[in-house]
Amino acid sequence: MFLVQRSLKLIPLIIIAMLFANCEWGSIGYNKGYKPDQPIPFSHKLHAGEYKMACVYCHTQVEVAKHSAVPSLNICMNCHQVVGIDKEPIKKLRQKYFDGETVNWVKVHMLPDHVKFNHKRHVHRFSTAEDRYPACKTCHGEIKQMDVVEQHSSLSMGWCVNCHREQEPKGPLNCSTCHQ
Amino acid sequence: MSMEKQQETKQNSYWKSLDEKYQTPEFIEQAEKEFQTSPLKEDDDKSGLARRQFMKLMGASIALSSAACVRRPVQKIIPYNKRPSEVIPGIANYYASSVHDGREGFAVTVKTREGRPLFLAGNADYPGNAQGLSARGTSQLLSLYDPDRVRTPVINTQDPKKRGNNLPIPRDWESLDKKVVAQLAKGDIRILTGETSSPSLKNIMNKFSQNLGGQVHTWTPVNExxxxxxxxxxxxxxxxxxxxxxxxxxxxxxxxxxxxxxxxxxxxxxxxxxxxxxxxxxxxxxxxxxxxxxxxxxxxxxxxxxxxxxxxxxxxxxxxxxxxxxxxxxxxxxxxxxxxxxxxxxxxxxxxxxxxxxxxxxxxxxxxxxxxxxxxxxxxxxxxxxxxxxxxxxxxxxxxxxxxxxxxxxxxxESMDQDFSDLLDAINDGKVKTLIINEINPMYNLPNSTEFKAALGKVEMVVTTNNWMDETANLADLVAPAGHAMENWGDNEFEPGLFTVQQPTIQPLHNTRSFGDSLMVWSKGAGKAVATEETFYDFVKNRWTSQLGGEKAWIDFLQKGFQGQTYEGTERSAGFNTSALNNISVQQTASPIELSLYTKVGMHDGTLANVSWMQELPDPVSKIVWDNYLVIAPSLADEKDLRDGSMVQVKTAQHEMTLPVYVSPGQNHGSVAVAIGYGRSKGGEILKNVGFNVQDFIVTDNTVFEHAGFAVEINKTGETYRLAQTQGHHNMEGRQLAVETTKKEYKKTNDIGLHKHKIFSIWNGHKYEGHKWGLGVDLNACTGCSACMVACQSENNIPVVGKKYVLGGREMHWIRIDRYYSGDEKKSVDAIFQPVMCQHCENAPCETVCPVLATVHSDEGLNDMVYNRCVGTRYCSNNCPYKVRRFNWFYYDGHHRKEPMHMALNPDVTVRTRGVMEKCTFCVQRIKEGKNAAKDQNRPLKDGDIKTACQSVCPTNAIVFGDLNDKESKVNKWFDSQRNYTLLEEFNAAPRVRYLAKIRNTPRELGGGHHDNGGHDSGHGETDHKEGH
Incomplete structure (x- = not known):
């Protein structure tokens, strides 16, 4: 009887172990590699890679605000007024635009509410006005080669702090730097 | 004087409550407890989870939530269809506008993020209120997002003769307008409006009554x-x-x-x-x-x-x-x-x-x-x-x-009681067919004896523009909600020749229409249009464009928020007409005890009763929240054997009711008073069952409605009532916290007579190479108006806990205003107000006891609080000598706010959840914003770039924030002032909040001692007040 009770207590542990088994060790809960399908299969590989569009062409506010922000639909329409209008996904996009609606993209890089990250500061720190890609790449990986965007870094606190410790000039390490 | 003697006589010369002064057994018992209520006894959490049960469940949910590489829940990013060029997500826009808090008008700057207003502060350039904004002014924000507002036009189905049993039916504007227009044709229209200073609205109202045959009556319950x-x-x-x-x-x-x-x-x-x-x-x-x-x-x-x-x-x-x-x-x-x-x-x-x-x-x-x-x-x-x-x-x-x-x-x-009486007479004479009530609530504000309800029965149609289904809206036939001032266009002239613009900062949240628009639509429908313009906005704009001379001037007006100047010259003597003296007659006879009605800083006439910030704003005088009470003198309390919360029967010639008493030091023995604005019955969820409706004491027979001097009888009923007070539970142990001296003494000695302590430290101290933040509070400037408390609440997403939990000592305000008395409570007392926020100590006692390093020192001297690390041991609060830490006992967070109240949350500040300690951060989000702005412009940070929320609304500039490493900063100058001191210096926590002592301009000696003994026995040496480096 005693043994049965004891082994019953182990069941949750076994379940947890099973659940973690298919994850990369050390990134539990961090969603590294998260690669969701999007309502419109937008390809960064095509736009940023092949066509060599600058990141800031669409992510216009990344240099001025803390959020990089997904572009509003009118930016897509700058080209897609004329380009690729016969393709199914673009038809869908145009329909949304002309109906005054928007696209509900699935968030890939998610920080919890108690973490405040400032894109502007990091973009200015890691790149020049001519080419922002080096800065983007540091955290988001080789976006230019991603057909479907996936989370490249763990975005864990340890990952952030390591960079603040190691990169010269060193980043601030106060708790209130990110938590406020 | 020997040390012991000195301690004995001076110990309680400053006190927060009478219980503390006399160290009553109940008080000592309460003060010895670190936390007023124990979490173990807590049985009323809605989820009903006992602590152990909670731990078990938590174990399971951790296992489920963090496993697997699949994110749950999936979040969506929803971009704009076409982003308006002025909106950049993450960057705040500021608009100049104006609000009226029911008592006073303000020019304000409204901070908006992604199209929603978040924070109001005074317009610093405006010569009237300048940066200052009252607690009620700041609360306009929460009133905008009040979930209980009327969301559509409403048609009440009821028999006009028996007003009261209505069934409100939401309607569209067309059907409401049709009814109004049909009625207007019958003439005999009266508009009863609250105080308005809008030249455009006045113009429309006057034209409306001219064109359609009517009259405008202006009346507010608290008038001059x-x-x-x-x-x-x-x-x-x-x-x-x-x-x-x-x-x-x-x-x-x-x-x-x-x-x-x-x-x-x-x-x-x-x-x-x-x-x-x-x-x-x-x-x-x-x-x-x-x-x-x-x-x-x-x-x-x-x-x-x-x-x-x-x-x-x-x-x-x-x-x-x-x-x-x-x-x-x-x-x-x-x-x-x-x-x-x-x-x-x-x-x-x-x-x-x-x-x-x-x-x-x-x-x-x-x-x-x-x-x-x-x-x-x-x-x-x-x-x-x-x-x-x-x-x-x-x-x-x-x-x-x-x-x-x-x-x-x-x-x-401009509003006069006479104007209201005239209207009442006209109704009773059957001269009013249609009554339009604009944003006032006479059904609540008038006593029953006025028989306003009976009068309304004689009016064919009552239309009101009230934004809540309040006492008056419930009796009206039609409710045409005018919307909030922050949603509507308008203009104001709070002082003659000084104009402010009222610019909406959000699209109307509900299906509302401003009063100006409604009048324009109705008059047009009746074929007697008051203006050629389509909307009230066009009317206001055209009026100002022609007055100022062009579109450009109008845009400048919008940008600046005001036009004109205050009068700075000397007026010619007004020419007193001495025949007026013949009107002086003393009719008021003295009675042994006289009752007056008064208004409180937060509640005023009761219009903001559904705004929880106002209900939980401690009254600056009594520090009581969520209630009104009969204020009586300590000597009267002794005579009638009453204590705080004793119920008494209060009887005047006109009205009789039971009220709890609050014993207020400094009150005259023969004077008792109770605040109006409480005891509302309709108009929202929050205002229900709060306080007592005392409006029935008002006598409305005279030209000026009588509110004071009623002969009153007071009899103890024997029952008691619990009044929730935010102050009084802590014991000062005779320490010198609030420091004051007289001007005479200060001039003579150039000193505030503060007891100096010899301090040594076992710490090495911190080094600050960049910034070193500090905050100064000038007690001489602080009037205790409490605007800072509400500004802080608005900026930092601080929840309201309700009366029950204030009784348990669980209020959440990050900044509190302590009120200290001194003197003989039976004669007259002095009081000092002292705002206390986190002192960001150099040797912070909280930091050393946190087992999980959730509160740590930053390299700019801030005492950082990391919510996500906190496990809720509350050791820090236990160890904080200033008692400024607040523990979140319940889910007061965003998900538990009723829509659309969550829109008032500041996205730059983490919304804390249950089980987490929180406290003043010196508005770290504003510090970062200021630093970022300076970095963007490639310049060093200037003094005054960063203002904390409390500082940004303070009308008297009693709070200053800045960099102590900047030799020229204002805060440094304050810290060098002769009047500066810190709280509990002898503890050597070395706070980086310093106070400037209060100076009283009086020839007498102050009631309090200036050299009290802080209960320690070290020598009396001079010390360096600045913390070590």
Whole structure:
């Protein structure tokens, strides 16, 4: 009887172990590699890679605000007024635009509410006005080669702090730097 | 004096509550507990989870939530279809606008993020309130997002003859307009509006009543009828003056609570503080009060009086000045009247020397003194006589025109009780077919005896624009919600010639339409359009474009928020008409106990009763939240054997009810008072069952509705009631926390008489290479108005906990304002207000005890609080000598806020959840914003770039924030001031909040001791006040 009770207590542990088994060790809960399908299969590989569009062409506010922000639909329409209008996904996009609606993209890089990250500061720190890609790449990986965007870094606190410790000039390490 | 003796006599010379002063057994028991209520006894959490059960469940959910590489829940990013060019997500936009808080009008700057207003502060360039904004002004934000607002036009189905049993049916505007237009054709229209200073709206209202055959009546429950009547008699022009406290050296207030509730308290506080510099010009304020108020607590000397003594006191002063001291020459005819009150000082407990001194001080300051009386407490039978007498006294002192501007007075104080009575007569005579009530609530604000409800039965159609289904809206036939001022276009003229624009900062949240728009639509429907424009916005815009000369000027107006200037010159003397003196008669007879009604800083007339910030704002005087109560004197309490919370039967000639009592030091034995604005019955979820409806004490038979001086009988019922007070549970242990001295002493010694401690430290101290933040609070400037508390609440997403949990000591305000008394509570007391926020100690006691390093020191000297690390041991709070840490006991977070209230949350500040400690951060989000802005512009941070939320609304500039490493910063200058000190210096926690001691401009010795012994026995050495590096 005693043994049965004891082994019953182990069941949750076994379940947890099973659940973690298919994850990369050390990134539990961090969603590294998260690669969701999007309502419109937008390809960064095509736009940023092949066509060599600058990141800031669409992510216009990344240099001025803390959020990089997904572009509003009118930016897509700058080209897609004329380009690729016969393709199914673009038809869908145009329909949304002309109906005054928007696209509900699935968030890939998610920080919890108690973490405040400032894109502007990091973009200015890691790149020049001519080419922002080096800065983007540091955290988001080789976006230019991603057909479907996936989370490249763990975005864990340890990952952030390591960079603040190691990169010269060193980043601030106060708790209130990110938590406020 | 030996140390022991000194300690014995001085220990309780400053006290927060009478219980503390006398160290009652209940108080000692309470004070010894670290936390007022134990979490283990807590059984009323809605989820019903006991602690252990909770732990078990938590174990399981951790296992489920963090496993697998699949994110749960999936979040969406929803971009704009076309992003408006001025909106950049993450960057705040600021708009100039104006709001009226029901008492006072303000030019404000509204901070918006992604199209929703988040924070209001005064418009610093505006010459009226400048950066100052009242607690009620800041609360306009929460009132905008009030979930209980009326969301569509409503048609009540009820028999007009028996108003009351309605069934509100939401409708569209077309069907409502059709009904109104059909009714308007019958004529006999009356508009009953609250106070408005909008020139455009006034224009529309007047044209509307002209075109359609009607009349406009202006009435607000708390009005200045008495002042207006008296001005008409004295100067031939009815007006409410503007008092220039900045130009006055001697101010005598007779229940004129100009710092708290009378006229324009925020602007007055600002002007008053300008002339209270202890190192330069410092005015003197003497107060006579029947109810302790912010003004009496900020006065240099004060005396408690009864309402029936107000007029005699002024007459006595005139007599002393004119016929005894012969310093001014009054008309002889008044002597027979004033002579009766030559000895009034005896009745209020003054000696003749004191009274004569007061009169001669006034005489010395002819042309730079002010005598002020007013507010509900002065609305006795003799209110008009009192105002005439005060006007005459000011005239004798040559103040009219100099410190009291009659021709450049205040607008939006036009409403008169007479106007309301006229309307009531017209209705009763059957002369009113349609009544349009604009954003006032007479059904609540009037006593039953006025029989307004019965009168409404005689009106064919009652339309109201009220935004809540309040007492009045429930009786109306149609509710045409006007929407919130922050959603509507408009303009204001709070002072003659000084215009502000009212610019909406959000699309109307609900299906509402501004009153101006409604009048335009209805008049157009009736074929008698009041304007050619389509909308009220076009009307306002066209009016201003033509007035200012072009589109460009209009845009500039929008940008700047105001037009014009305050009057800075000297007026010609207003020309006092001495025949007005014939109207003075003393009808009020003295009674053993007299009742007055008064207004509280937060609740005022009850219009913001559904705004929880206002309900939980501790009354600056009593520190009680969520209630009104009968304020009585300690001596009366002894006589009738009453304590705080004892229920009493209160009986006047007109009305009788039971009320709890609050024993208020400094209250006159024969005066009791209770605040209006509570006990609302309809109009939202929050206002229900809060406090007591005392409106029925009002007597509306006279020209000026009577609010004070009622003969009253008080009988103990034996029952008790719990009043929730945010202060009084902590014991000062006789330490010197609030420091004050007299101006005389300060001038002589250039010192505040602070006990200095020899301090040594076992710590090495921190080094600060970049910034080193510090905050200073000037107790001499702080009036205790509590605007900072609400600003902090708005900026930092601080929840409201409700009365039940305030009783348990679980209030969440990050900044509190302690109120200390000194003196003999049976005679008169002095009070000091002391804002206390996290002191960001250099050697922070909280940091060393946190087992999980959730609170740590930053390299800029901040005491960082990391919510996500906190596990809720509460050791930090236990170890905090200043008791500024707040623990979140329940889910007060975003998900638990009713829609659309979550829109008021500041996205830059983490919304904390249950089980987490929180506290003032020095507005770290604003520090970062300021630093970022400077970095973007490639310049070093300037002093004044960063303002904390509390600082940004303070009307008297009592709070300053800045970098201590910047030698030129204002905060550094304050820290070097002779008046600076820190709380509990002997603990060597080395706070980086320093206080500047209060200076009282009084010839007497202060009741409190200035060299108390902080309970330690080290030597009395000089120490360096600055923390070690």
């Amino acid at each position: 009828s008495d002042v207006l009547h008296a001005a008409e008699l004295c100067f031939g022009k009815s007006a409410v003056p503007k008092y220039r406290y900045d130009k006055a050296s001697m101010i005598v207030s007779i229940d004129g609570d100009f710092l708290g509730t009378y006229l324009n308290p925020t602007e007055s506080s600002r002007l008053f503080a300008q002339n209270r510099n202890p190192d330069g010009n410092m005015s003197r304020l003497v107060s006579f009060q029947s109810v302790p108020s912010l003004t009496s607590f900020n006065s240099d000397d004060n005396w408690g009086i009864k309402p029936s003594q107000q007029l005699p006191l002024v007459l006595g002063l005139i007599h002393e000045l004119a016929f005894v001291q012969k310093k001014v020459s009054a008309v002889g005819s008044i002597r027979s009247l004033t002579a009766d009150y030559a000895k009034i000082y005896e009745d209020i407990g003054m000696t003749h020397e004191q009274f004569a001194e007061l009169a001669s001080e006034l005489a010395q300051h002819q042309g730079d003194s002010i005598v002020i009386a007013g507010g509900l407490q002065t609305k006795t039978k003799d209110s008009v006589s009192l105002q005439i007498a005060v006007n005459y006294l000011n005239d004798l002192l040559s103040n009219n025109g100099a410190t009291i501007q009659w021709s450049h007075g205040l607008n939006a104080h």
